[in-house]
Amino acid sequence: MTEVYILSGFLGSGKTSLLAGLIRQAKEMGLKPGVIMNELGELAFDSDAVEDDVPLKEILNGCICCTGAEKTESQMQSLLHENVDIIFIETTGAAHPVEVLDAVHSPLFGDQLAVKGIVTVADGRRYLSADGMSPQVRMLFLEQIRHAGFILLNKSDLLTDSEKSEAVMGIQSLNPVAQIVETVNSKIPLAALRGMEQQPSTTPVRQAGIGSHLPIGTQLVTFTEPVDRDAFEDWIRSLPETVYRMKGYVPLKGSKYPSLFQYAYGMVQWIPEYMNMPANLVLIGEGLSGIHVPGAGDE
Numbered sequence: 001m002t003e004v005y006i007l008s009g010f011l012g013s014g015k016t017s018l019l020a021g022l023i024r025q026a027k028e029m030g031l032k033p034g035v036i037m038n039e040l041g042e043l044a045f046d047s048d049a050v051e052d053d054v055p056l057k058e059i060l061n062g063c064i065c066c067t068g069a070e071k072t073e074s075q076m077q078s079l080l081h082e083n084v085d086i087i088f089i090e091t092t093g094a095a096h097p098v099e100v101l102d103a104v105h106s107p108l109f110g111d112q113l114a115v116k117g118i119v120t121v122a123d124g125r126r127y128l129s130a131d132g133m134s135p136q137v138r139m140l141f142l143e144q145i146r147h148a149g150f151i152l153l154n155k156s157d158l159l160t161d162s163e164k165s166e167a168v169m170g171i172q173s174l175n176p177v178a179q180i181v182e183t184v185n186s187k188i189p190l191a192a193l194r195g196m197e198q199q200p201s202t203t204p205v206r207q208a209g210i211g212s213h214l215p216i217g218t219q220l221v222t223f224t225e226p227v228d229r230d231a232f233e234d235w236i237r238s239l240p241e242t243v244y245r246m247k248g249y250v251p252l253k254g255s256k257y258p259s260l261f262q263y264a265y266g267m268v269q270w271i272p273e274y275m276n277m278p279a280n281l282v283l284i285g286e287g288l289s290g291i292h293v294p295g296a297g298d299e
């Protein structure tokens with residue numbers, strides 16, 4: 001049987017970090033991993049996290065739960081043809097985990113798959129300030145926790161001890177079944193996840209206002225000129241909190257090639273690139289239409 005793990009969690013919580021760690025461990029155990037990656041936008045920036053020797057299928061431009069089970073089924077089928085032992089599905093942060101679970105439960109090859117369940121990565125700080133989210137987004141965030149079989153309380157390096165206890169207690173009351181582990185960079189032994197019990201199917205699923213009705217949108221912009229890093233970071237600080245995530249390659253003044261740029265919940269990360277990557281940026285959030293990115297041409 002091929003084990004299947006659904007990696008869920010809000011935008012920018014640490015799912016890609018989790019995926020990279022699990023792939024490495026699977027290989028060390030002599031297992032052949034395969035990956036299905038679901039991105040909201042047209043470009044799969046995160047696919048760089050998966051090495052070339054790992055079969056990777058992408059579902060772009062829509063969430064796995066909305067593009068329907070058919071696409072997921074065909075991707076799973078082709079991974080099975082490649083004889084993988086373990087499949088990781090990284091869902092977009094805007095996917096309802098239970099709908100994704102439905103999409104991977106296929107009658108076509110149910111006897112070949114052991115769907116182990118949903119692993120949710122929760123950004124601790126975001127959890128503690130969830131009250132500030134719009135009601136629909138907050139509900140999705142909490143649903144991802146409620147329906148998990150295993151929960152990583154990630155970015156615990158950014159929490160004090162009392163904040164950690166508060167978050168663990170709150171999460172435990174939302175989901176008394178799942179094991180909760182405090183993590184940094186989503187580091188967790190694969191063996192711990194393999195022992196997970198799937199959530200009982202009796203857990204009520206709240207459908208209203210989730211999925212295709214979610215007000216989260218994406219925007220892809222292309223830079224036409226290099227930007228000053230300090231001015232760019234000033235611009236980031238001026239953004240509304242409803243911009244949840246940005247990632248891409250930003251051309252900086254004084255650098256030969258665009259730098260890999262990540263933004264999640266107020267935190268910025270720059271990594272210099274040694275190749276000429278396309279100077280594109282993806283924004284994910286609510287109400288993006290009025291936002292102008294410095295250095296990008298007028299869309």
Ligand SMILES: Nc1nc2c(ncn2[C@@H]2O[C@H](COP(=O)(O)OP(=O)(O)OP(=O)(O)O)[C@@H](O)[C@H]2O)c(=O)[nH]1
Nearest residue numbers: 011012013014015016017093155184185262264269
């Ligand atoms: N301080 C801190 N930063 C972290 C931790 N885990 C991840 N990050 C950073 O958070 C950002 C987002 O991490 P990813 O692993 O790409 O998150 P993601 O959930 O895959 O993001 P999406 O694909 O946009 O949904 C990156 O800049 C990471 O380096 C952590 O434990 N502590």
